[in-house]
């Protein structure tokens with residue numbers, strides 16, 4: 001029997017580990033052999049669990065962020081973190097300052113030079129303040145570094161993606177490819193609207209988020225959202241007001257930009273109907 005992971009082997013913001021047990025129960029209603037398509041695969045956790053639970057199913061993992069590459073680099077990541085752990089002789093959660101900081105940065109630079117790739121997401125969770133992420137060395141160099149390095153290696157997980165059909169493209173393309181498979185179940189866990197998406201590749205605005213709803217209609221799905229997005233409230237409201245359409249469709253618009261300080265601003269908008 002293969003090992004089933006209930007959390008992703010490497011850090012991933014937004015992974016659904018807290019749903020793992022309930023998700024396993026939900027999967028039981030589908031027969032083994034059902035096709036599952038994980039449109040927003042992220043860490044691959046939902047795909048991995050689906051394949052463990054339904055070994056005869058085709059499970060498509062859309063690895064949009066290149067999590068695979070992070071898993072492949074795990075031995076290098078562990079080696080880098082082991083070197084940093086030995087070097088950083090200050091208590092955990094304290095800032096890494098001065099000459100020690102320079103040594104840490106040059107160690108990372110050397111690993112990047114030697115290996116051509118660094119898993120900056122895992123590295124960020126080891127030496128940046130909680131929830132801060134850098135995507136490259138230049139980003140790291142601007143930040144205060146902290147000793148958040150795990151005391152042990154990340155475990156090797158060579159079989160984590162075993163048996164999955166892996167793609168890496170926009171969810172709409174994946175949806176088009178699989179939408180006509182009989183009984184297909186879409187796993188739909190889009191980026192949250194109002195949370196920090198720094199480690200993902202793109203910024204999601206409301207219309208992107210609403211577009212996802214079009215793939216749900218007429219298909220079986222398991223959908224994840226958060227109360228921060230208010231999407232359920234919006235859908236319930238639309239269900240009650242089916243014929244309203246867009247009340248602003250024929251309006252004129254006037255924007256007013258307000259600056260609160262040097263990096264915070266917002267736009268007030270006036271919309272008005274035209275008599276003509």
Ligand SMILES: C[S@@+](CC[C@H](N)C(=O)[O-])C[C@H]1O[C@@H](n2cnc3c(N)ncnc32)[C@H](O)[C@@H]1O
Pocket residue numbers: 008012013014015016017039040041042043044045046062064065169170171172189190191192200201202
């Ligand atoms: C909330 S996360 C999914 C987490 C995943 N279910 C897990 O348990 O790890 C949303 C993912 O969608 C990805 N994403 C963003 N835009 C996308 C797009 N246009 N097509 C497919 N995936 C996209 C993000 O990069 C992120 O990995």
